[in-house]
Amino acid sequence: MSDFQKFLDENLANVQINDDEAVTDNSKDYDIYREIREMVIELRHDNQMTQKELAVKCGITQANISNLENGTTRPTIESLKKIADALGMRLVVEFVGWEVE
Secondary structure, three states, rough: OOHHHHHHHHOOOOOOOOOOOOOHHHHOOOOOHHHHHHHHHHHHHHHOHHHHHHHHHOOOHOOOOOHHHHOOOOOOOHHHHHHHHHOOOOOOOOOOOOOOO
């Protein structure tokens, strides 16, 4: 695991949102890890691949693919890049405003 990923995991785990604070409805429902899980599952299915087939193709264990898909673990950027490469895609990370959905 990279130092940056460790930093993110440690610091994001400590983030607390006070329900009394003004928070947009979009942010209350925003779960990036759920979105990632759904994209990986959808792309794997679109490519008619089992978890095992994807694991072999990207060099990640089937257990790790399963854990990512069921939300047990959070993927690293490195593992997402390997999955994207295995699916013939390019991983793109971008920041967008809340108005875009």
